[in-house]
Amino acid sequence: MARRYDESSGSEFQPATIERTVDVLAELAGDGAALELAVGTGRIALPLARRGVPVHGIDMSRAMVARMRAKPGGEDIGVSLGDFTTTTVDTSPGGRPFSLAYLVFNTIMNLTSQDAQVACFRNAAAHLAPGGCFVVEVGVPELRRIPAGQNIVPFATGPTEWAYTTYDTVTQDATCTYITVTEDGRGEARTIPFRYVWPSELDLMAQLAGLRLRNRWAGWTREPFTEDSPQHVSVWEKALG
Incomplete structure (x- = not known):
């Protein structure tokens, strides 16, 4: 998978798609740092870091991380090796809790049990500062x-x-x-x-983790989410105080 991952011709690897994704994430991160769950080969982490957002990643694949390390700027992305449902990072690159955590490209569904998906939300929330956001991009079951x-x-x-x-x-x-x-x-x-998962189910997982829904869009251009949307980008926020 690592050898061929960056060779994909899918739309998620198109520069315009990456730019739109990074636009949203950079805005949500503000002047804070971002934590990417399943950082992989750096498809999003590297351009986000080039925007001036400090990024730390979690990933269990040494081969995927090695691919990122070989790219320009890859050595500057901190990575914790492990399962992103349980692996913790003591502090962000700036020494403060993260203002943003994100999990993109359907990866929440690679967790093949409801318990693991709930644990993912709880782990993301535990890393966030009050007012910080957790973003998930995932398809709607067909x-x-x-x-x-x-x-x-x-x-x-x-x-x-x-x-x-x-x-x-x-x-x-x-x-x-x-x-x-x-x-x-x-x-x-x-x-x-x-394991496929519904938007309403994700909202309940967020609630169990102390997060509340802030936005749900049909894509990274923030178009409205409707019953016909094939995917959604959802933003949950950690309560202040």
């Missing part, structure tokens, strides 16, 4: 696309690539399967488990 009697939704098709999601609507467990045919005609398949 259950309306599932015909009666089926549990699979394809989301990518092509001459050499296919991808689909298998849903369990009882447990909210799901699996993404990616199939690729190489130039020599051989097939390669990989699967990624996740």
